[in-house]
Amino acid sequence: MSEGIISGRKKMTVMERGMVIEPLSKATLKGALETIKDAFPEEETEQVEFLSFSLSPKRKSLFNHLEFFVLIKDGSVIGVMGFGALRYEPEDIAWILYPAIRRSDQRHGQGTVLLGELVERARASGVKRLFADTSTESDDLGAKIFYGKAGFVRVGCIKPYFDDGSGLEYWMKEL
Numbered sequence: 498m499s500e501g502i503i504s505g506r507k508k509m510t511v512m513e514r515g516m517v518i519e520p521l522s523k524a525t526l527k528g529a530l531e532t533i534k535d536a537f538p539e540e541e542t543e544q545v546e547f548l549s550f551s552l553s554p555k556r557k558s559l560f561n562h563l564e565f566f567v568l569i570k571d572g573s574v575i576g577v578m579g580f581g582a583l584r585y586e587p588e589d590i591a592w593i594l595y596p597a598i599r600r601s602d603q604r605h606g607q608g609t610v611l612l613g614e615l616v617e618r619a620r621a622s623g624v625k626r627l628f629a630d631t632s633t634e635s636d637d638l639g640a641k642i643f644y645g646k647a648g649f650v651r652v653g654c655i656k657p658y659f660d661d662g663s664g665l666e667y668w669m670k671e672l
């Protein structure tokens with residue numbers, strides 16, 4: 498893996514096999530939203546606002562952190578992941594937001610690469626504790642294995658939490 502320099506600032510990480518990780522931009526917003534919709538088919542549309550907020554300095558000022566990154570393969574967005582925290586939260590924490598790899602590209606290590614890059618970017622932004630939320634539902638088991646392999650540990654659960662009685666689980670990685 499090698500790092501590229503754009504406009505004098507470290508912005509882009511160039512990887513093997515024609516893959517690039519870069520901060521979300523207006524140019525990649527549509528592909529990022531399509532990727533989230535593909536990975537989370539039942540998700541509502543609030544993520545549209547979330548991602549757009551990160552591109553708006555005014556809206557972004559509501560957050561301590563709000564950064565999204567896209568993984569581009571052969572010119573198309575195949576992965577999205579962000580970290581963010583609202584203003585009322587401690588400055589050194591952030592939450593992983595919308596970790597999504599297109600279904601056709603899952604289980605090829607891309608999520609792990611994107612998460613690794615996100616961890617580095619979060620650390621560079623002063624984040625010391627990075628949280629991920631999942632659920633106790635069986636379809637989140639894969640995500641929990643994914644986080645566990647990346648060094649996250651389960652730190653809590655609120656159950657019942659969702660309408661169907663399932664619980665909300667919190668995972669954390671110290672950076």
Ligand SMILES: CC(C)(COP(=O)(O)OP(=O)(O)OC[C@H]1O[C@@H](n2cnc3c(N)ncnc32)[C@H](O)[C@@H]1OP(=O)(O)O)[C@@H](O)C(=O)NCCC(=O)NCCS
Pocket residue numbers: 536537596597598599602603604605606607608609610630631632637638639640642643644646
């Ligand atoms: C979760 C997600 C981002 C992981 O990205 P990915 O590129 O598929 O993950 P990786 O290939 O890097 O997986 C690394 C390891 O995590 C585990 N893992 C990942 N997805 C898994 C799944 N669905 N089931 C079981 N284990 C899984 C595996 O151990 C995997 O290693 P292996 O393939 O060598 O066995 C991606 O699968 C995704 O977008 N899922 C749908 C959205 C989602 O559930 N997001 C998380 C919400 S909490």
